Amino acid sequence: MVAKTQQTVSRKTRGKPKSGRVWKSPGQKKSTMINVKSLHPSWSKRSKERAERESVKKYQKELKEAIAVEKEEKRIRIEENRRRREENAKKAEIVQKITDSSKIKRMKKKQLRLIEKR
Numbered sequence: 001m002v003a004k005t006q007q008t009v010s011r012k013t014r015g016k017p018k019s020g021r022v023w024k025s026p027g028q029k030k031s032t033m034i035n036v037k038s039l040h041p042s043w044s045k046r047s048k049e050r051a052e053r054e055s056v057k058k059y060q061k062e063l064k065e066a067i068a069v070e071k072e073e074k075r076i077r078i079e080e081n082r083r084r085r086e087e088n089a090k091k092a093e094i095v096q097k098i099t100d101s102s103k104i105k106r107m108k109k110k111q112l113r114l115i116e117k118r
Contacts, residue, residue, distance in 0.1 A: 016022060041049075095118070098104065104112070 014026065017024065098115075104115070107115075
C-alpha cells in the first residue's frame with residue numbers, strides 16, 4: 001500500500017518542466033525499460049551466430065576463389081589463342097626476298113612501311 005501511495009504522489013507532485021512542454025510524459029530510466037539480462041545474448045546463441053558467420057565467410061571465399069580460377073584459365077586460353085593465331089599468320093605469309101637494295105631506295109613510304117625484316 002505504501003508503494004502505491006508513493007507512485008501516485010510522485011505523479012501528482014511533478015512540477016512544470018523547464019522546457020515548458022507540459023504535455024510531454026516524463027522519460028523512464030533505462031533500468032526500468034529494458035531487462036538487463038536481455039542486453040547480452042546467451043553463450044550458445046552467440047556461438048551459433050559466430051559459426052554461422054564463419055560458414056558464410058567460408059562460402060564467400062570459395063566463390064571468390066572459383067571466380068579467380070575461371071578468370072585465370074580464361075586469360076591463359078586467350079593468350080594461347082593469340083600466340084597460335086600469330087604463328088599461323090606468319091606461316092601463311094607470302095614472302096618475297098629483296099636482293100637489290102636500290103629497290104628499297106626507290107620505294108614509296110607506304111611500301112616501306114609494309115616491309116619487315118626477317
